[in-house]
Amino acid sequence: MEQATLNFNPPPRPGELFKFGSQQYQIYEKLISGGATSVEIQRLGCLSHTRRISDIREKLRPFLLDVKAERKQGSIYFYRLKGIN
Numbered sequence: 710m711e712q713a714t715l716n717f718n719p720p721p722r723p724g725e726l727f728k729f730g731s732q733q734y735q736i737y738e739k740l741i742s743g744g745a746t747s748v749e750i751q752r753l754g755c756l757s758h759t760r761r762i763s764d765i766r767e768k769l770r771p772f773l774l775d776v777k778a779e780r781k782q783g784s785i786y787f788y789r790l791k792g793i794n
Contacts, residue, residue, distance in 0.1 A: 718772070718773075720741050720769070720772065720774055720790060721769075721772060722741075723737045723738050723741070726765075726768045726769075727768070732753065732754070732755045732761050733761050733764050733765055733768075735753050735755070736750055736753065736755065736758070736761050736762070736765060736788075737765050739753075740765070740776060740788060740789060740790050741790060743789070744787055744788055744789035744790070745787070745788055746781065746785055746786065746787050746788075747784070747785055747786045747787075747788070748785055750788070762776050762778070762788060769790075773792060774790055774791070774792060775790070775791050775792075776788050776789070776790060776791070777789055777790075777791040
């Protein structure tokens with residue numbers, strides 16, 4: 710195992726950053742469990758998902774984490790957590 714694969718600082722839990730059940734909480738739960746597409750996020754009832762992603766990015770900045778967006782197809786993006794290097 711290489712040291713680059715070790716994670717001594719896991720991301721904070723959703724309840725540490727956001728109110729339980731809020732849109733940010735629900736989206737962040739999906740992000741820490743592997744990521745989510747923009748379609749999956751919209752199915753949560755969040756029509757302004759880019760604003761919620763911005764809120765999450767702001768809260769994660771002190772933890773040296775960010776949300777990376779990758780275009781999958783057309784206007785569908787896949788969001789996942791990424792460490793800031």
